Amino acid sequence: MDEDVLSTPGHLISQAARGFARLSEARLKPMGFGVGHLPVLVALGEGRADSQRGLARFAKIEQSSMAQMLNRMERDGLIRRVPDPSDGRSSLISLTDAALARMPEACEVLFQGNRDALAGFSDQEAAQLVDLLNRLIANLDRLVASPSEGE
Amino acid sequence: MDEDVLSTPGHLISQAARGFARLSEARLKPMGFGVGHLPVLVALGEGRADSQRGLARFAKIEQSSMAQMLNRMERDGLIRRVPDPSDGRSSLISLTDAALARMPEACEVLFQGNRDALAGFSDQEAAQLVDLLNRLIANLDRLVASPSEGE
DNA sequence: GTTTTATATATAGCTACCTATATAATGCAG
DNA sequence: CTGCATTATATAGGTAGCTATATATAAAAC
Numbered sequence: 001m002d003e004d005v006l007s008t009p010g011h012l013i014s015q016a017a018r019g020f021a022r023l024s025e026a027r028l029k030p031m032g033f034g035v036g037h038l039p040v041l042v043a044l045g046e047g048r049a050d051s052q053r054g055l056a057r058f059a060k061i062e063q064s065s066m067a068q069m070l071n072r073m074e075r076d077g078l079i080r081r082v083p084d085p086s087d088g089r090s091s092l093i094s095l096t097d098a099a100l101a102r103m104p105e106a107c108e109v110l111f112q113g114n115r116d117a118l119a120g121f122s123d124q125e126a127a128q129l130v131d132l133l134n135r136l137i138a139n140l141d142r143l144v145a146s147p148s149e150g151e
Numbered sequence: 152m153d154e155d156v157l158s159t160p161g162h163l164i165s166q167a168a169r170g171f172a173r174l175s176e177a178r179l180k181p182m183g184f185g186v187g188h189l190p191v192l193v194a195l196g197e198g199r200a201d202s203q204r205g206l207a208r209f210a211k212i213e214q215s216s217m218a219q220m221l222n223r224m225e226r227d228g229l230i231r232r233v234p235d236p237s238d239g240r241s242s243l244i245s246l247t248d249a250a251l252a253r254m255p256e257a258c259e260v261l262f263q264g265n266r267d268a269l270a271g272f273s274d275q276e277a278a279q280l281v282d283l284l285n286r287l288i289a290n291l292d293r294l295v296a297s298p299s300e301g302e
Numbered sequence: 303g304t305t306t307t308a309t310a311t312a313t314a315g316c317t318a319c320c321t322a323t324a325t326a327a328t329g330c331a332g
Numbered sequence: 333c334t335g336c337a338t339t340a341t342a343t344a345g346g347t348a349g350c351t352a353t354a355t356a357t358a359a360a361a362c
Contacts, residue, residue, distance in 0.1 A: 005258045006193060008265045009277070010171040012284040014186075015211065017168035018349070019291030020161040025317085025350080026295075035165075036318055042157060053340060060166065065319055067342065072317080089327045089340040107156045114159045117290050121283070126160070129283045132276060133163040139268050140170030144177075169319070176320080176347085187348055204310060216349050218312065223347080240310040240357045306361075316350075328339075 009136070020117065027109045031102050032076065036069055038110065041103050044079065044095045051090050073099075160287070171268065178260045182253050183227065187220055189261065192254050195230065195246045202241050224250075 005011065024035045033041075039059035043049040049058045056066035070093065073079045078099040081091035095103075118126050156162065175186045184192075190210035194200040200209045207217035221244065224230045229250040232242035246254075269277050 005189060005261050007281070008261065009269065009280055009284065010175065010261065010265050011189070012281060012288065013164055013171055014168045016284055016287050016291065017165045019288060019295060020164055021318090022295050022350075023291060024161065034317065038156060038162070051340080061318085062320065063341075064321080064343080069318075071342095084340095087328075087340080091341085110156050110159065110161065114161050116294055117287055118160065119290050120286065125283060128279065129160055129287075130158070130163060132272070132280045132283070133160065133167055135271060136167050136268055136280075137163065137170060139270050140167065140174060143267055144170060144173050172348090173320075185347065202310075212348085213350065214311075215313080215351080218310095220348075222312095235310095238310080238358075242311085304362085307359085309356100309358075311354100311356085313354075314352085316352105318347105318349090320345100320347075322344085322346105324341100324343075326339100326341085329337085331336080332334090 013136075020113070023113050023117070024110060027113060028106055031106060031109070032078070032098075033102065033106050034072075037073060037078065038106070040066075040069065040073065040079070041095065041099060041106070044093060045100065045103060050092050050094065051084070052093065053090075055093065164287075171264070174264050174268070175261060178264060179257055182257060182260075183229070183249075184253070184257050185223075188224060188229065189257070191217075191220065191224065191230070192246065192250060192257070195244060196251065196254060201243050201245065202235070203244065204241075206244065 021035050028035060028037075040055055043055055043058040049055045052066055052070060053063060055070070056063045059066065061069075070079060070081070074081060077096055079093055080096055081093050084090040084092050118129075121129070172186050179185060179188075191206055194206050194209040200206045203217055203221060204214055206221070207214045210217065212220075221230060221232070225232060228247055230244055231247055232244050235241040235243050269280075272280070
């Protein structure tokens, strides 16, 4: 009876996420990227954010997590931080040429990983999965914001 | 064009997994559990495994990850390890009374978390989500086993 | 009965998250 | 123009996973 706590969507999603992460990690590593880099690459590449805070909000992770992520990416030569002339607390973050050059390939690898993972899914099923996930995420965002569940 | 790499199932699943983990963590912590404990509790509680290797296989994580998990659970008084009399390399792992006593409540909390997260889902939609996730996981398991994708 | 191979666990070191707290610069009140 | 609140970043320490490698015991080969 308590066994099927492992058949709940929550547990299945965590397993799927680990599977995806392992696959993506394995494929991105040879080109010098990690699975957490992508939101940063996209945000910087499209000018959607250029501060640590902005990147954290874009990636929907905590500021402290982004700080460490950026430390690793700077160490690995993917980004660069220059002091913001208009705000002494802040740095302006930008992609290095190396990161920019390798980005399209990284995106392609991720798209391919998704195609591989969705093998056997009809277009309709893939679309439904995305829809259900988006609704789930919206619910979870609401719940984490106010941990008192229900309504 | 590369922005929607963040709208792929892979990325959405990772966001959903983090949301679930944060929610479950917050609710389990007050009763002394963590989100990774559940497979161990279930496996031990139902006699599905009693060695580290067996637990790792059951939980579908690596042996080294399970070793650390068990270290933390032992430290926190949730499990106990006694040397296996019939195999000098191995320990027999069992739940403490404290863990056993709190387990049903933990399962209930997780079931409730799933109900909360699936608010607005019809039964049919919830079932479809589970089905799609199971197929996704099967694909990913296959892919990780042989990283040479497609066919 | 040794020697080899396989298995069980342990350990080192990494990513990517988290919470909580400290520090420094900004901006606004007074 | 000073002092307080706010904001941006940094740091400490934790969980849960990973890979890779070491060690000890067991089992199989010879």
